[in-house]
Amino acid sequence: MKRQGYEHWLWLPAIVAPAVMPATAYAVQYLSIAQAQQALFPGATQFAAIKLTLSSEQKRAVEKAAGVRVRNLALSAWRVSSGSQPLGWFMLDEVLGKHEYITYAVALSADGTVRNIEILDYRESHGGQVRDAKWRAQFGGKGAGAPLKLDEDITNISGATLSCKHIADGVRRMLATYEVALK
């Protein structure tokens, strides 16, 4: 007698096929690094790349100041200037989204406060609003020691709470990194 139940496993193709599709197929790159640099520093003439790896002491100092873990010791930063006039720093970073990393950039003025941020890659289903100019503008003028907490000085976006929190945490970490390693 034919055994009942075999047909249930025909669900497997529905599971396996999409799972083996590369997740990056859904990645959306909104800006390249060069485009983000121009967007954040429209008048700049030079972006000088700085290669820097945080020491374990610097890592601890950043974690203590920012209150978040440092996952990557390598720092991607550019010193920005217009002619002989220093404009600030361009820092590239990644934070965890719900499923994958969110790539974003922080622009710091010469005095070490945030000019603005840009989202380069955002791969999450909800929360594309983190790219909105109004939401990003909240970071403007923030310096080391600013709370950068949801519902305090950064508004939350419903359905994208995790992305909002991790970006705010990331900016706080970048500000602490500037104080510890770049200033």
Add this chain to the structure above:
Amino acid sequence: MNKKFRIGWLPLATGLTLLTPFAYVQADENLLNYVTGVETQPKGTWEFYQWITQRKDKGIGRYEAWDYETELEYGFTDRLAGAIYLKGQSIDTQDILIDNYIPKDERYSYTPSGIQVALKYNFLSPIKDGIGVAMYIEPSWSWKDPHSGQDKRSLSLETKLLLQKNFLDDTLVWLGNLGLESTYARRKPIDDLPAGFEWVTDPEMELELTAATGISYRIAANWYAGVELLYQSEFETEVNQERKSLFGGPTLHYGARKWWWTLTWFPQIRGGGEEYPGQTDTDLHLIEKTKQEVRLKVGFNLF
């Protein structure tokens, strides 16, 4: 053989596969299958879920049952979500006779067995409030007994307190649930029972307490691995505690931008209470439960 109708699973599976690239967003993603998280569907969005659970092995005869839940969830607000479920089941039980529980051999494919609705309200977010708290309420009506496969009218109301705490930049998630389900049920008489077989058709009331917990850790981009435990204790109005069981097992979760799935292997670890005559596994509850469960849940956001 009580054969109702059979769904073509191959076309359905293929359809889902083809649908996947066009499915849109996901939100109330289930990292575990038996323990519920506190997140709700964002306002104005829909999500489609398909659950499929295999229950197998009572220690005697042959027992294999499949439960299906097809669910549609909608976010009324960013804190309040509602869902409607169509439940179905199939069963294959042979050479098992247990007074008042399994009256005869039964074998049928997919048969609709009940409907339920649910409301979930989120009070606190684990991401920004430190700990997540939500309440869940779920009335249901069914017309098939999932254990024997026989006709049985049941009206249930389940309420659950949901807790969630995130650690390590939200890559490690702990979930905890406490639930109470009350059920009013009445079996339908069966004509061709063996002589002397007990099959009570008077209305019965049952209370079930549930405690569940689990953790899930992000092991790689898109992938979570975890473990979950479910303790259930059943009380009937006249006999106090009837049965208890503890299930537990590993869970694997895959979440992409547009859809996700979660798979749990869930054997019964301990159990007790009523036993059937001749039961050898005396540290398990096998009158209604089984030794093994496997559950797969797939979620797609629609709009």
